Amino acid sequence: xxxxxxxxxxxxxxxxxxxxxxxxxxxxxGATHALTPIQxxxxxxKKYRALGLVTVxxxxxxxxxxxxxQRVHQPMGCQAFIAAGVGHQHLLLCQQCGQVEFFxxxxxxxxxxxxxxxxxxxxKEHWLQLFGLCANCRA
Amino acid sequence: xxxxxxxxxxxxxxxxxxxxxxxxxxxxxGATHALTPIQxxxxxxKKYRALGLVTVxxxxxxxxxxxxxQRVHQPMGCQAFIAAGVGHQHLLLCQQCGQVEFFxxxxxxxxxxxxxxxxxxxxKEHWLQLFGLCANCRA
DNA sequence: TTTCTTATTGAAAAACGTTTTCAATAATTA
DNA sequence: TAATTATTGAAAACGTTTTTCAATAAGAAA
Ligand SMILES: [Mn+2]
Ligand SMILES: [Mn+2]
Ligand SMILES: [Zn+2]
Ligand SMILES: [Zn+2]
Numbered sequence: 493x494x495x496x497x498x499x500x501x502x503x504x505x506x507x508x509x510x511x512x513x514x515x516x517x518x519x520x521x522g523a524t525h526a527l528t529p530i531q532x533x534x535x536x537x538k539k540y541r542a543l544g545l546v547t548v549x550x551x552x553x554x555x556x557x558x559x560x561x562q563r564v565h566q567p568m569g570c571q572a573f574i575a576a577g578v579g580h581q582h583l584l585l586c587q588q589c590g591q592v593e594f595f596x597x598x599x600x601x602x603x604x605x606x607x608x609x610x611x612x613x614x615x616k617e618h619w620l621q622l623f624g625l626c627a628n629c630r631a
Numbered sequence: 632x633x634x635x636x637x638x639x640x641x642x643x644x645x646x647x648x649x650x651x652x653x654x655x656x657x658x659x660x661g662a663t664h665a666l667t668p669i670q671x672x673x674x675x676x677k678k679y680r681a682l683g684l685v686t687v688x689x690x691x692x693x694x695x696x697x698x699x700x701q702r703v704h705q706p707m708g709c710q711a712f713i714a715a716g717v718g719h720q721h722l723l724l725c726q727q728c729g730q731v732e733f734f735x736x737x738x739x740x741x742x743x744x745x746x747x748x749x750x751x752x753x754x755k756e757h758w759l760q761l762f763g764l765c766a767n768c769r770a
Numbered sequence: 771t772t773t774c775t776t777a778t779t780g781a782a783a784a785a786c787g788t789t790t791t792c793a794a795t796a797a798t799t800a
Numbered sequence: 801t802a803a804t805t806a807t808t809g810a811a812a813a814c815g816t817t818t819t820t821c822a823a824t825a826a827g828a829a830a
Binding site: 565570584586587593595597598599603604606607608610611612613614615616617618619620621622623624625626627630 | 704709723725726732734736737738742743745746747749750751752753754755756757758759760761762763764765766769
């Protein structure tokens with residue numbers, strides 16, 4: 493999965509490849525921190541000066557729609573985005589520096605079955621997120 | 632835990648008991664759905680007509696500060712609040728009607744240990760939320 | 771390539787949710 | 801009861817997101 497592949501994906505869904513979209517994609521692809529629209533704007537403008545903030549919003553919307561990025565919910569706010577994980581993955585966030593990683597291998601089946609029985613709910617999805625200190629920030 | 636107890640809590644922390652605060656507390660206490668500030672405003676105004684939206688924001692702020700309510704994060708938005716769970720609990724939400732329940736008894740220790748080892752993170756907290764259909768909405 | 775169609779653009783304005791300001795009011799204390 | 805001061809709602813300010821719109825540029829067709 494490369495930034496060029498994101499552009500292909502956009503193209504395959506009938507969207508045009510533009511300098512503005514390239515700048516946004518290049519900025520958010522491979523970022524190790526979740527970025528807010530303004531942060532994307534500031535960073536992407538270094539690659540493409542004429543970029544408008546509106547276009548950032550519109551591009552993020554499309555990338556989210558294609559599941560190439562996903563929103564990151566945090567205590568501070570829920571307006572940040574990061575490259576989406578592939579398959580079933582969850583986020584691990586550093587409370588100090590904001591670094592974001594994915595992990596997999598959670599097994600919540602026993603739990604969800606037990607809760608379903610107890611509550612009468614049919615459970616369809618789950619959100620799981622871990623917070624802590626990354627190796628760097630622990631030191 | 633009663634609505635009157637929330638008011639006591641406010642009072643014990645040096646806040647005054649007012650008609651506006653009573654209306655907000657009565658509205659959000661015991662609600663089965665997470666409520667946004669505007670929803671609280673609309674509902675609470677039926678009990679206290681002169682209530683201002685600003686006071687709703689300010690009261691929610693204080694109730695959250697005292698851990699009497701907590702923010703509910705959802706795909707649709709993250710501006711809603713509900714009476715906080717006691718102890719270590721997590722949310723279970725109905726995707727159809729929005730009903731909110733708490734559950735406990737999740738055991739993520741094996742998982743967090745494994746992820747800590749794998750990633751070098753020191754894991755401090757976790758967010759877990761289940762989504763599904765409540766008994767009513769299944770039918 | 772050149773032409774044509776139309777999706778995309780950025781600027782400006784509008785809309786939106788939230789916070790700040792402020793003078794009047796009302797809850798608590800003395 | 802009088803004095804103090806936290807709280808109030810209205811209005812204004814604020815930051816973010818969305819809408820509007822005419823100009824532009826990407827991609828298709830020739
Ligand atoms: Mn999972
Ligand atoms: Mn837990
Ligand atoms: Zn870190
Ligand atoms: Zn339901």
